[in-house]
Amino acid sequence: MSSWNEQVDALWGQADQISDAELLxxxxxxxxxxxNDPLALAELGGAHDSTGHPVEAANLYQRAVEAGLSDPKLSQVVIQHASTLRNLGRHDESIAMLRDHYDAQPDHELAGAASVFVALALATSAREREAVVELLRTVEPTLPRYNRSIRAYADALEAGEI
Known part of the structure; x- marks a missing residue:
């Protein structure tokens, strides 16, 4: 018999081939x-999230964190939960959640993804200029050239000079 984690992975692997009702x-x-297992709550939150039930997903994500969810799943759930909050119109909470978690660990493997979700939350809250700055600052270190120029453009955008 496969482990619980293997069963969850297998279910996610077939998620596109089954109905939302069956996935749930x-x-x-x-x-x-x-x-009350934090990982089980997180996975159930993800299932609600991916099947269009954001309120339930947000509640389950919160319960997973409160139950002691730890990394690596915690870092994934922070992004998923923040994205769900953004979808629910709770932009400031979404941004704060992502920044609180990832600003403390800027080299985390998901930090770039978190910045993209910050930018989405900024854009959907009519803060497009800040969203572009967020993306420029995220992308700049990965580029082979033009880094100085991109940093200067991000600074100028942030200052309202362009």
Whole structure:
């Protein structure tokens, strides 16, 4: 018999081939095997998120964190939860959550993805200039050339000079 984690991975692997209702039913069944387990709550939150139930997803993500979810799943759930909050119109909470988690660890493998979600939250809250600055500052270190120029453009955009 496969482990619980393997069963969850297998379910996510077939998520595009089954109905949303079936994905939720199967994830609920798996989560019921581990009541109040932070990882089970996080996976169930993800299932609600991917099937268009953001309020339930946000609540489950919050419960997972409160139950002691740890890395590496915690860092993924921070992004997923923040994205869900953005979808619910809670832009400032989304931005704060991502910055609180990832500003403390700028070299985290998901820090770039977190910046993209910050930019999305900024853009959907009518703060497009800040969103562009966020993306420029995220992309700049990865570029082989033009770094100085891109930093200067980001600074000028941030200062309202362009």
């Amino acid at each position: 039913a199967q994830m609920r069944a798996l989560a019921s095997e581990r009541p």
